[in-house]
Amino acid sequence: MTTIAKRLESVTEYYFSQKLREIEQLNKAGKHIINLGIGSPDLPPHPAVVSSLQQHAAPPEVHGYQGYKGVPALRLAFADWYRKWYTVHLDPETEVLPLMGSKEGIMHICMTYLEAGDEALIPDPGYPTYASAVTLAGATPVSYRLEAALDWQPDLEALSAQDLSRVKLMFVNYPHMPTGQQAPEGLFAALVAFARKHDILLVHDNPYSFILNDRPVSLLSIPGAIDVALELNSLSKSHNMAGWRVGVLCGAAAHIAAVLRFKSNMDSGMFLPLQLAAVTALGLGEDWYRELNTIYAARREKVYQVMELLDCRYAPDQVGLFVWGRIPDRYEDAYALSDEVLYRCGVFITPGGIFGSQGDRYIRISLCGDIARFEEAITRISK
CATH class of the missing domain: 3.90.1150.10 (Aspartate Aminotransferase, domain 1)
Known part of the structure; x- marks a missing residue:
């Protein structure tokens, strides 16, 4: 066998x-x-989103392979969404990469940047997929403790005292799953400074920012964050499109290009009517x-x-x-x-x-x- x-x-x-x-x-x-x-x-999802899928799935010419980067309309819609709700300005051509769900993006990032001998910082408690993806990439997940006494924030001073010489990635996630903790003022700036000091790439997983939250925030809104961070986002929770598998990776052009090198070997593009329906979803109002x-x-x-x-x-x-x-x-x-x-x-x-x-x-x-x-x-x- x-x-x-x-x-x-x-x-x-x-x-x-x-x-x-x-x-x-x-x-x-x-x-x-x-x-x-x-x-x-x-x-x-919103009825207009379902209608868009139906409308765009009807023409016979829309069922072929698509580009690996997503169609320009979807990348522009994600960039506009980030500008409107997070006050983050992204180049839709080079800094936005649509994904078939943000879960696959976690794997893409790990396979792009990690190999045997590398380490990645993983929140405890946190989404189990972070550790699994790190392990599958051949690297070692290293947990950092989040405690109620610290409002489920990482103790960056304690982390700085550790040997971080082999750490290449750090996963963070606010609003945090599973604790529901929002990122308090100053945390994202501290994380960016920490990553810059220790030459670590931050990976911020941000699918919950619109759920029961009056102030959606992106880590990329911090000055200089785009140099040291990637952000994953998704329409699964915010738009009731979990089964549709529509997510996005945002970050500096060099990081997006590197991830695309791996991603382009793993899929043949997202179904075009799905992409166009996602454009409709991203345009929904308050x-x-x-x-x-x-x-x-x-x-x-x-x-x-x-x-x-x-x-x-x-x-x-x-x-x-x-x-x-x-x-x-x-x-x-x-x-x-x-x-x-x-x-x-x-x-x-x-x-x-x-x-x-x-x-x-x-x-x-x-x-x-x-x-x-x-x-x-x-x-x-x-x-």
Whole structure:
């Protein structure tokens, strides 16, 4: 039997991939599990976006291969979006690279810049894909701790005292997933200074900036940031287009060109009608975000009730698509609480330990589900 590559020996299957199979088996057994774990938006895109896809998919000539950089209209739309909402000015020709979702961009960046012997700084807690992509690229992920006592910010002074000679990348993510922490004033400037001092390329993952957040911010808005940082963004959460796989990488022309060298060997371009529909999505006005957040705000109130039923403590100023809460001391860890709620109540919530050791005593609940789903979860847990 052909053996698998050694690069997979230290990479496990994604937690949600495994858990969804378990939930599927429970449902087949008649359990009717309420899934409050995964952040896949259940709401549709704007009708104009769907209409655009339908309209542009009809002509017979639009189904061929596309360019690796995305069509000019999409790159210009992303540049205009960044200028309007983040006050960041980008050259659509050289500083914007559309992606098939920002998750693939994480892999592209790691494969472009990392190799054996290199290290990358990974937030703990943080998105598990950061560490997996670093490992698959042959490099070593090095966790940096984020703690509630520091408002889930990195201790840059402590990091500077470490040996950073092999560190090439640092992943950061604000609004932060899973904690919902916004970047406080001064943090992005401090990160840029840190990266410049230690010759590290910052990779800012920014898909949650419009969700329950009145002040979307880009790390690239900091003077000089474009020299030392790349920013990933996505339409998955902000425009309910998760399954469409439309993201973007923004940064200096040299960095974009380097990533494109790898990316151009991995795909044959994004479906043209998808790109043109994304242009429509990026042109939506403030009403779209306000209406979306009105729905999420009502759902968040229900999630707070779930947290309180489970005797979990949470910060009410969180933003993004989830609520993060500290579990009671009587549980060994968040996996124990998650399993108890799953098997006794038929409700799945995410244990924070999947995001790193700093999440062991936390749970994360998604806002993706209608009010009736949360009310049913509340009823089951109450009983």
